[in-house]
Amino acid sequence: MKEKSAAFSVTSEIGRLKRVMLHRPGRELERLTIDNKDNLLFDDILWVEEAQKEHDAFADLLRDNGVEVVYFKNCLSHILKDENIRKSLLEDVIALEALDIPLSMALLSELMAMPSDELAEILIAGLTKKEALQILSPCTSLVLNSIGDYDFLIRPVPNLYFQRDPYSFVQDGVVVSVMNFEARKKEPLYAKYIFENHPYFKGLKIFYGTQSRDTYPYHIEGGDVLVLSDKVVAIGISQRTSAGTVQIVGSRLARSSSVKTILAFDIPKTRAAMHLDTVFTMVDRDAFTVYPGLSETLRIWELNYEEDGTLTSIKEHSSLKECIKKVFDISNVRFIETGGGDPIAAARDQWNDGTNTLALEPGVVVTYRRNVASNRALRENGIKVFEIKGAELGRGRGGPRCMSMPICRENIHK
Template sequence: MQQQLNVTSEIGRLKTVMLHRPGLEIEHLMPQYLERLLFDDTPHLPIIQKEHDYFAQQLTNRDIEVLYLDVLMKEAVQNQDARQYFMHEILKDGLENLDGSYDSVKEYFQSLEGDELVSIVMSGVPKSKIPKSKQVHLHEITNEHYPFYLDPMPNLYFTRDPAAVIGNGLSINRMYEPARRRESIFVDTIMKYHPRFRDAQTQTYFSRNDVYSMEGGDQLVLSSEVLAIGVSARTTAQGIEKLASEVFKQNNTFKKVMAVEIPKKRAYMHLDTVFTMVDYDKFTYHPGIESEEGGLNIYILEKTSEEGEFAISRKSDLTSALKEVLNLKEITLIPCGGGCPIAAAREQWNDGSNTLSIAPGVVVTYDRNTVTNKVLREHGIEVIEIESSELSRGRGGPRCMSMPLVRENL
């Protein structure tokens, strides 16, 4: 069945979402290479899977269709053209890390069935997978070298970042960190070759081969007319201009992009780690992103022509900017940790502001953020808590772990 992508808000009732259940790639995390792979610790696989299964169950309990990245990929690569495309893109992207072993790894890939190919790419390609007789380079036969030809991909369970649905189109993102850059190949392959998506002729606003970085955690669809995008450690101002121009050119409904500059800190990785929409006029935010004077650098990119041109104006107050772009008389900003500097710092680190809205006024959050969850409920928000002792070790919350494909229009 052909699937039409549709996301015209952050809060419209969620109908279809793509997740990735953590797998062997988590077991391939090694303490000495955690920083390289963007982790602070090594999660315990059985527990992180249990917690992720609980998250998925809460979604299916609300009649949300859950699709899994690995299943879609394995179905896509049953098509021989898809398999060759995927293999080529993975090898091309990983060429700089193959250190003269390109041909050996390619031969190994060609020996695998489609399901095996997807699994091994996700979990990483250890050198032990290549026969000793074909390990002819010095780096392959010495013990000091890194043990993988291609790194494991432990960040895959954060499906939000490699691509994002905007309206009926798609942004296939160029990830900032080399450790994550291959992730967008999966969505790219699925959209090109999976029978559910390949005939949809989906508009693409951004490409993984673009020069400037862009990540889905910085992309929020506030309404059918307005996007909010974070100028962050992972998303560049140039990337935002490129995306805005393409959206304005290809999509008739979007009129404005609100670019919000946030501090370039690991704790504030993306816009959605410090700001999310939870109802028609309610938003979570982390007060720590504001300057000492209480302001922000906010830039409104407003469409001026059908060719994608736009004008830029500057704002400093988040409340007034949101009221302006969304045509609201009043809005409510709900502070992470209730505004308490101690609770806010702790709970923001554990993604207290990273809520996944599944309907207006209904959100999924981590159970560990007790103060923020209490404040959300006090503001009339229904909060569905999920377990998070291991999931949170990857530095991402429920919004990070989900890629909405279809939402009802408001």
């Protein structure tokens, strides 16, 4: 990683992207089978080598546009070099796997002696009973006796390439997520250890995710968090983020940042609209992609806070467009509809993340090439579109925004 000066600064969705966190998909995706894909939150099985090529091309496109790419796995491997950090993280991971004490102790002993890069691979790709028996000393374990050779002692985290969800950078701090589904609960755990222990992240504010109350059922996921400006953050009330958490996070941000307004978007609680950024993203200073019909069914509340985090008002808005005009203090807002507004094209593109754009700077975005109608609509509205292949990556139900977490953007509000 490069210099640490101004390393963390995300005050908008569209400021020129300077630094981003990615995870290159790996062996964890090879763990997907027709039998376990649903529990691991996948609709299909990916061709891993092709997904890696697509992801590498995505990372290269970002670099070609002046973006520094930081890899999550490298950060995890780095902190695992410290014996105390390694032991603490492993104890937390093993506790989540509900192993018996003899097996836990035997597994901990072997993993403590493993090179950090190999251990990072296991924490991400998982460890089966068959693989564990190759390294474990004999132990009296009911778990080992009762599970099959290909059952997991440490479960994989195949959704990790969707780096948007386990945490959200807001200004000079981060909201560490509390994931709704069991399959993703270890991702924010790894992220929290990185942010608390990696020297690059020293001094990073953690707004949410470290206090005793920051756990089930107070869910929040990064795909529901949109940093609209240095004063306004939108958060979806969704399948994966609860209304109570929105209010708590708003208070924390108000106390520790310049954000004093939260827009709470109540979106459909469905797989196709799992996060706010699957139906609504910002692409320019006055322009947003939006799934057709959302503005007619959406409920949206404006929450205003004092400097000390006290909530002073909650106001429901009847019009998404008028709400955006008010909080941005602008006279006109452009909504660019997914699929160009055609209901069939919109439904097809929505399933393939046509609304899930990643802004490189105002009016410049990255999208999947397959979303032809949506990309055409963006260009017709003056948006420059960089297209990437996503035939395999998109099978996981996430687009360019889902796969990336900006760490630093240029401040457009100066």
